[in-house]
Amino acid sequence: MVVQQHRGGGGALAVCALAVAGVMAVTAGCSDGSGGHVHGERLRAGAPGPGGSGETLRRAADVLVAAGSAEMRTSMETAAGGTRVTIRGQGAYDFRRQLGRVRVVLPKDAAGETGHRPITELLAPGALYMKNRGAGVPEEKWVRVDTTALEDGNLVTGGVTDPMAAAELLRGAGEVTYVGKKELAGVTVHHYQGTADLGGAARAASPESRGALTAAAKGFGTDAVPFDAYLDEEGRLRKVRHRFSFASEGPAVAVVSTLLLYGFGVPVTVRLPDRGDIYTGLIQQGRGGGGSR
DSSP states (O other), X not given: OOOEEEOOSHHHHHHHHHSGGGHHHHHTTOTTOOOOOOOOOOOBTTBOSTTHHHHHHHTHHHHHHHHOEEEXXXXXXXXXXXXXXXXXXXXEEETTTTEEEEEEEOOTTTTSSSSOOOEEEEEETTEEEEESOOTTOOTTOEEEEEGGGSTTTTSSTTSXXXXXXXXXXXXXXXXXXXXXXXEETTEEEEEEEEEEEHHHHHHHSXXXXXXXXXXXXXXXXXXXXXXXXXXXXXXXXXXXXEEEEEOSSSSOEEEEEEEEEESTTOOOOOOOOOGGGBOOSOEEOSTXXXXXX
């Protein structure tokens, strides 16, 4: 299956340098440089709903907004030079306010050090906040990243794909195949496979997500994003896996982002940092020095 190609150049290097504690920079060879609310519908195997499989997936983000919130687990995998690295996260997300909190765990030694503390990330419309970022940032301070200014719209930069962005990507679903029913963590789900169009998803996205997805649509070399999506009997997205790749210098590096959703309706409290708690100094970009603000 074809994976999404990300253009190389200085912008791509900057994105790699921003990735959580430099993990993507080390593993990918970059160290040098809406819709309204819609209630869920009951799905039937082989007959995913009015409009077919594609329309069912295009409504998935709206169904999550109607559900309100969920707990989440995430993973982001990449491989370079024969080494596979996985960044894992766990947290909760409010789909109505598009706010989330996730604890990101780095693989051992992936950032060039052992025992790195888990990173706390706050997800918000147009912004990513990171604490325990490393790279010269004081432990008590947050780093704020404008996701609308990132070439990937924060689909991979933070090591976690924002859950709302992951669902909104399905608004661009096309060439969808209904694979069938299966069990996922004791829940009956319907498996769909297809390709999402980034540009189409950005145009159909909610105002809060549109800026980041528009940035991603401009920054990636092609709009096609392959995915596997799993919806429960109420039409709620339970699992989605997107396949991206970065093509900078040398062979393209595949990045697979997976999101699991469960515990719908859980209370989610997210308090964004005050201005005085945000670090605005120099951030180290690699092992050899240099940095950015």
